[in-house]
Amino acid sequence: MHCQSELAIGLMSGTSMDGIDAALVKISQDNSSVEAELLExxxxxxxxxxxxxxxxxxxxxxxxxxxxxLMQELLGKLYADACVSLCRKAGVDKHDISFVGCHGQTLWHQPKAVAYLGNTIRGTLQIGDPGFICEKMGCPVVSDFRPRDMAAGGQGAPIVPYTEFLLYREDKDVALLNIGGISNITILPAKGRIDDVVAFDTGPGNLLIDQMVKDYTQGEKAYDEGGKIALSGQASKALLDHMMQDDYLKIAPPKSTGREHYNSDFVKDIYEFCTTNNISKVDMIATVSRYTAECVYHSVREFSSVYPSKLIVSGGGAHNEAIMTYLKELFLDCRVMKAEEAGINPDAKEAVAMAVLAHETIQRKCNNVPSVTGADHPVIMGRITY
Known part of the structure; x- marks a missing residue:
């Protein structure tokens, strides 16, 4: 069977807003499957x-x-520079790149309809001008994936489950958890079809922790490296019970969330509870870290018909030993493992997904999962810049 291969770059900038993840990927396709090999x-x-x-x-x-x-244009230039730098690091001629898939930087995600100028409107905004990438790389750029799914009635999120179904499904029940600013999970039932995939945002990942660590260290640290601060404290049951009343946790999928929900008011409520109940800042960080894990466990128990035999963790949260410890304590009958143990680069996984989504867009293949996003029908996500 003839197999075609192309080089592509995937770019991902997540809700942590800490930078640009760039992945050089070799994508191979035959009549029945797509494979993605991370090269750099x-x-x-x-x-x-x-x-x-x-x-x-x-x-x-x-x-x-x-x-x-101005930020739209600046990010476009930064994305283009990242592509060139990645090619240089890999020793690859930029003209050998067939296409780039760029997620863009989310500024606002509004999956729930709100009243606006006499209408009810939902929307999502990812910025970063793809024209700069196209100009510098000389190849098509696929970007702005989410709006097409939303136009079809979906939430525009999560969009990675399609690629996870293509690349990671097995003959056993598997869950893939990405902990970025927000945590999202994809559950792949054993030998299931794409319509059997369960996926949604479980709640906060690192974004609450990062903000509290920055406050606690007076700006000296941007995140809890290795979960050391959380591990030095003790989670407060009272605060955890209070946080678990979060309305988002009660919503059944399809659902997605972001900084719009886990905002300054949410953080203020936590600080006020800690002040009233004499909870130290270290214990607060430990509790909020535990909350990330508890949201995942709660979501699986409440909204998945299958319980995974293994949970593969990627994203920045995979490096937080406090979160990993809490997940292992909760998922007793499940092997909790970092993505490296499954042969997956935990930091590159989302960027690889952008390259694969772009590949499907260019091939004119539907690349959303309506059962996950709530869309009325399959669509081809992504706008192409030539």
């Missing part, structure tokens, strides 16, 4: 100024059209 990976961090501006814009209450316009 690098994370290009945002400067502190860029990160702080993005965080400010993502609140939805600051900035304006000028600021968003």
């Amino acid at each position: 990976f690098e994370c290009y961090p945002y400067s502190e100024e860029v990160k702080e501006t993005l965080l400010s814009l993502s609140k939805g209450t600051s900035g304006g059209t000028r600021e968003i316009c």
Whole structure:
């Protein structure tokens, strides 16, 4: 059977807003399957100024059209530079790249309809001008994946489950958990079809922890490296019980969330509870880290008809030993493992997914999962810039 191979680059910038994950991928396809081999990976961090501006814009209450316009163009240039740097690191001629898949940086995700100017509107906004990538790389760029699914009635998220079904399904029940700013899980039933896939955002990943660590260290640390701060404290049952009343946890899939829900008001409520109940900041960080794990366990128990035999963890949270410890304590009858143990680069997984999604777009193949996003029908996600 003839197998075709292409080189592609996938770019991912997540809700942690810490930088650009860039993956060089060899994508091979025959008549029945698609395979993706990671050839090179690098994370290009945002400067502190860029990160702080993005965080400010993502609140939805600051900035304006000028600021968003300029950031759109700046990110486009940063994405283009990341592609060139990755090719240089890999020793690959940039003209050998067939296409680039770029997620963009989410500023706002509104899956629930709201009243707006006499209408009810849902929407999502990822920025980063793909024209700069196309100009510098000389190849098509697929971007802006989420809006097409939303136009078909879906939530525009999660979009990675399609690629996980293609690449990672097995003859046993498997769950793939990505812990970025937000945590999302995909459950692949043994020998299941794509319509059998269960996937959704479980709740916060690192974003609450990161903010509290930054406050606790007075800006010296941007995150809890290795989960050391959390492991030095003790989770508060009272605070955890309070946080588990979060309305998002009661919503059945399809569902997705982001900084729009886990916002400054959510954080303020946690701080006020800790002050009233004399909970230290270290114990608060330990509890919020535990909360990330508890949300995952709660979600699997409440919303999945299958219990996975193994849970494969990727994203920045896979490096947080506190979160990993809590997951292992909760999922007693499941092998909790870091993605490396399954032969998957935990930091590159989402960027690889962008390359695979782009491949399907260019091949004119539907690449959403309606049973996951709630879309009325399959669609081809992604806009192509030539």
